[in-house]
């Protein structure tokens with residue numbers, strides 16, 4: 001019986017091919033799962049890895065510029081009828097391939113060539129689909145920049161991820177020229193989100209006051225919800241400006257700058273506070289937005305809301321007012337590309353009035369950005385769609401949904417909370433003898449719903 005490894009060399013025997021470990025790792029990774037899929041190999045050489053690929057895929061298309069090498073590879077693969085050999089200069093012709101599931105890039109290892117390979121491979125990814133890109137010689141020592149540096153250019157691209165290291169480890173002597181400076185190869189996944197995925201943007205910045213210790217429950221619950229609803233979770237944990245200069249709640253209006261500078265493609269974005277837990281069965285609220293600016297009414301403490309509107313109205317908005325019935329909570333805002341301009345207006349307003357804003361926040365002690373946001377939405381005629389309370393169920397203690405005192409006439413259970421809403425916002429919880437603060441409730445609700 002013939003073995004697919006018969007006459008297949010290691011990198012130590014032929015430095016142009018992959019190591020035997022790399023080849024075995026390909027078999028481990030793809031197994032039986034890709035038997036109905038197509039792999040495109042860029043750089044056939046003598047067809048040694050092609051031979052392994054041909055056993056893993058329904059079809060392999062392999063490109064080589066050198067006719068002699070291609071002829072050699074054909075002999076090596078004489079029994080593999082699922083291999084299509086193309087004599088093709090991959091850098092000077094277009095990649096007009098269809099239905100490719102995996103691209104194996106192993107051609108010219110100079111950075112500019114690898115970047116072309118990556119770009120071409122990505123262009124083969126279908127909308128709302130993923131493509132795997134396998135790289136050899138990731139850890140190769142080059143006198144020039146190579147595969148590793150090319151991949152590093154995608155470090156901040158959330159669509160592109162290294163998902164597996166394969167082949168010989170860092171330091172291996174498999175290449176006669178020099179020991180590897182990193183693992184031999186990597187498998188990457190590129191995901192196309194079509195017009196951009198919906199994103200949940202969650203600020204979890206550590207201000208050293210231990211408030212963020214329970215944010216991990218928010219992160220985990222939102223991650224679960226995003227996975228279930230085909231959305232992306234973006235956790236924001238780095239301040240843009242010092243907190244003394246601008247409160248975090250204001251810094252979130254840099255949302256589009258963050259997305260753009262990281263080249264994140266998006267459709268709609270939910271900006272949600274980190275003192276929230278989402279129920280695993282929460283419906284997909286992005287589908288309710290009508291692509292408008294969405295929020296949820298701030299229906300909690302109306303004394304606080306009225307005082308805040310009056311205070312900011314007097315100090316910053318020429319005694320203008322807004323009605324509490326149109327006042328949304330800042331902890332759950334859905335926006336899209338159309339609202340980038342409005343966020344610019346918010347940032348400019350802050351820049352031009354920062355001293356007054358800071359002073360007003362200090363004097364009024366009612367809100368940081370939220371009341372000003374509501375004034376600005378009105379002044380700028382932003383079409384706001386108000387979503388049902390269940391998507392930002394807030395001020396929960398005031399709603400008799402939390403058991404925070406022995407004298408509470410309802411039981412110490414959370415059934416009413418779960419039946420009343422989908423997103424639980426643990427704000428406004430008064431200090432209590434039971435020491436059940438937001439952190440306590442976030443941990444408890446997360447554990448009840450997710451463990």
Ligand SMILES: C[S@@+](CC[C@H](N)C(=O)[O-])C[C@H]1O[C@@H](n2cnc3c(N)ncnc32)[C@H](O)[C@@H]1O
Pocket residue numbers: 016017018041042043044045046047048049050063064065066069088089090091092106107108
């Ligand atoms: C590192 S070897 C490929 C090794 C092979 N994948 C294996 O694992 O055994 C790179 C190959 O790319 C080929 N190549 C270089 N430039 C090319 C180009 N412009 N178009 C197509 N093939 C090219 C080289 O001739 C060489 O055979």
